[in-house]
Amino acid sequence: xxxxxxxxxxxxxxALPELIxxxxxxxxxxxxxxxxxxxxxxVTDRELRSLLDEHDVRVTYIDGLITALPxxxxxxxAASEDDCYRIAAALGAGAxxxxxxxxxxxxxxxxxxxxxxxxxxxxxxxxxxxxxFLPGTGIPDFxxxxxxxxxxxxxxxxxxxxxxxxxxxxGTVDLLDPAAASLVGALQLADRTRAQDLEPxxxxxxxxxxxxxxxxxERLVASVLAARPGVPVGIEVISDAMRALPAAxxxxxxxxxxxxLLARTGGDAER
Numbered sequence: 001x002x003x004x005x006x007x008x009x010x011x012x013x014x015a016l017p018e019l020i021x022x023x024x025x026x027x028x029x030x031x032x033x034x035x036x037x038x039x040x041x042x043v044t045d046r047e048l049r050s051l052l053d054e055h056d057v058r059v060t061y062i063d064g065l066i067t068a069l070p071x072x073x074x075x076x077x078a079a080s081e082d083d084c085y086r087i088a089a090a091l092g093a094g095a096x097x098x099x100x101x102x103x104x105x106x107x108x109x110x111x112x113x114x115x116x117x118x119x120x121x122x123x124x125x126x127x128x129x130x131x132x133f134l135p136g137t138g139i140p141d142f143x144x145x146x147x148x149x150x151x152x153x154x155x156x157x158x159x160x161x162x163x164x165x166x167x168x169x170x171g172t173v174d175l176l177d178p179a180a181a182s183l184v185g186a187l188q189l190a191d192r193t194r195a196q197d198l199e200p201x202x203x204x205x206x207x208x209x210x211x212x213x214x215x216x217x218e219r220l221v222a223s224v225l226a227a228r229p230g231v232p233v234g235i236e237v238i239s240d241a242m243r244a245l246p247a248a249x250x251x252x253x254x255x256x257x258x259x260x261l262l263a264r265t266g267g268d269a270e271r
Contacts, residue, residue: 158185
């Protein structure tokens with residue numbers, strides 16, 4: 001039985017209060033949020049916690065911290081490490097996603113040298129760190145993320161496995177042996193076709209619902225859940241088609257897609 005998680009960019013037309021409401025109505029147990037969604041929520045922390053309780057939804061992680069690793073350029077207005085701690089505490093989130101957005105190639109030792117102390121500081125606050133790989137950054141693929149996480153060796157550190165970026169970086173589900181799968185701390189699922197490898201990459205677009213492409217998501221999910229049964233099954237389908245739907249309908253479509261995927265793996269959704 002796996003919890004369903006609605007990654008916030010799947011329903012990016014929704015402000016945070018609406019995201020919580022439509023997630024709960026669609027049967028998601030969890031959502032993620034960005035710092036800017038939190039800042040723009042327009043309600044108090046108490047009201048947000050009340051909404052989470054009312055809809056029986058939790059916030060799993062803050063997505064994300066983009067200023068923590070060497071090799072990343074300055075991003076005006078980007079959330080700081082302390083900002084992410086504050087937001088996590090306000091919403092009861094258990095983790096922070098660290099991303100090397102626009103990061104240049106950076107020696108692994110330098111990345112590990114920054115990530116290790118960050119994990120220590122997060123652990124002191126009862127938080128986990130998950131690190132996401134993105135093609136074109138200093139953490140461009142799953143093998144690099146594995147090497148980095150193993151080099152740091154922190155108990156509260158894992159990998160965000162985004163199936164879209166896995167396929168885009170040339171990775172396959174065969175990389176997910178039990179040892180590697182045990183280091184996955186979060187799932188972001190979307191589908192993709194091989195034909196998209198021949199098209200120019202356009203950020204924040206083009207992702208398909210699970211089952212609408214050619215990524216073997218059933219094997220991917222089964223491998224991760226066998227090693228990490230407590231990891232929520234998250235969906236991050238960033239597309240113009242999803243954004244054009246009313247937020248409630250987009251959440252329902254996303255939930256139905258995940259339930260169908262889990263049924264094909266032989267598993268089931270908790271919510």
